[in-house]
Amino acid sequence: MxxxxxxxxxxxxxxxxxxxxxxxxxxxxxxxxxxxxxxxxxxxxxxxxxxxxxxxxxxxxxxxxxxxxxVLTNVKRVSKPGLRCYVTKYKIPTVMGGTGISIVSTPQGIMTGKEAWKRGIGGELLCTVW
The missing domain is CATH 3.30.1370.30 (Ribosomal Protein S8; Chain: A, domain 1)
Known part of the structure; x- marks a missing residue:
């Protein structure tokens, strides 16, 4: 388990x-x-x-x-142990029209989706927060 x-x-x-x-x-x-x-x-x-x-x-x-x-109204777990979700730089989602954040685990560490996009890297999409 x-x-x-x-x-x-x-x-x-x-x-x-x-x-x-x-x-x-x-x-x-x-x-x-x-x-x-x-x-x-x-x-x-x-x-x-x-x-x-x-x-x-x-x-x-x-x-x-x-x-x-x-301040935190909702959090959604995206990548789960049974179904991992990997994204490229171009597939990192915007959350609630840019008012929320996504958290991505990359080879360079855990960061927001916006920071990963700026660095030009993708990774495992852990969760979205708004």
Missing amino acids: MHDSIGDMIIQIKNAACAGKEIVELPHSNMKAAVARIFQQEQYLDSVEKIGSKPKELLRLKLSYEGKVP
Whole structure:
């Protein structure tokens, strides 16, 4: 049985935003930390912290809110363990007419779709956020 850690992270963030929670804690991995940093750069998260020590390291994510409304309205996992989705530079989607972002795992690291397009590279389309 496969475990989708990025999918679990995305769902935990989405559920916390819907429930009005301010902080989400989840097990640390380098890939989760990279995705969380992109969420923070795009202002969907206020802060990303690594807490604890090995082997029980955790990521503490603080969600962004405008008043009482979460900034993050929806997240969709695109590439899944059972059906991977790879895109070229030209196939990276625009999300909600440019108001959202796509996150792509490339040979040069995890980045937004816009940054991957500027660098002229494609990769695995992890998720879309708006």
